[in-house]
Amino acid sequence: MQLPIFKYHPDPIDTRTFVTSEAECAVCNQKTGYVYDGPVHTVEEADEDDENQASICPWCIANGNAASKLKVEFSGFFSLSDHDGIPDQVKDEILTRTPGFITWQDQIWLVHCGDVCQYLGRAGGPEIRNLHPEVIEQIKEDYCSDDLEIEEYLDDIEKEGSLVALIFQCRHCGHKECHLEAD
Ligand SMILES: [Zn+2]
Ligand SMILES: [Zn+2]
Structure with missing residues (x-):
């Protein structure tokens, strides 16, 4: 069905x-x-x-x-x-x-292009690298200072772990953005 x-x-x-x-x-x-x-x-x-x-x-x-x-x-x-x-x-x-x-913390729907984004689900480092590499730059900007750190940081993000990325995508321009959440 x-x-x-x-x-x-x-x-x-x-x-x-x-x-x-x-x-x-x-x-x-x-x-x-x-x-x-x-x-x-x-x-x-x-x-x-x-x-x-x-x-x-x-x-x-x-x-x-x-x-x-x-x-x-x-x-x-x-x-x-x-x-x-x-x-x-x-x-x-x-x-x-x-x-x-x-979610563990307050739930939030991200917005882009004047609309609410689609919620695509949870992702850890492997999913981000393979499916949503677009958000790496955002994570780097928001949480890390250099290239080395971002790789380690991505390793710490786990789909079922205590640091997880919630992935959103804009329905209009395709922009992907994530919201990081810790338990
Ligand atoms: Zn029903
Ligand atoms: Zn957009």
């Missing part, structure tokens, strides 16, 4: 935001084979535990039914709060119709 298309989170199976499951979706009561395993933020207080544990299928996130029925959002509003000029409908799509992603 083809998953719905999420403009800002193109491969939520790869990022393990949806996991295979025989559970019934709490919104549509269907067993679609996948449930959401990302962050859930309750919009209104009360009953937070119930909603956090509800199984939600990809389709009910894509069509907005999960957000409206369970009164939840899949990214915290603060993940977009610094971004002036992003249209409200884009923010709405991110918060209510796009699967979020788990």
Whole structure:
């Protein structure tokens, strides 16, 4: 079965935001084979535990039914709060119709060309070198002083480790940017 298309989170199976499951979706009561395993933020207080544990299928996130029925959002509003000029409908799509992603620190969606970037997932040194070499210069500028250091620094970044790069890509110009996160 083809998953719905999420403009800002193109491969939520790869990022393990949806996991295979025989559970019934709490919104549509269907067993679609996948449930959401990302962050859930309750919009209104009360009953937070119930909603956090509800199984939600990809389709009910894509069509907005999960957000409206369970009164939840899949990214915290603060993940977009610094971004002036992003249209409200884009923010709405991110918060209510796009699967979020788990982070240790505050979640953030990077922006470029006046739009929110796609979230491509986590990367360590090998993934950065092989798949996302575009972000090496950014890491060097932000964290390292010379060429030698950057190689050592990349060695310390691990996809499943305590220093990880979250990779984003602009939907308009293809620019890649990462957000480094430590546990
Ligand atoms: Zn559903
Ligand atoms: Zn761009």
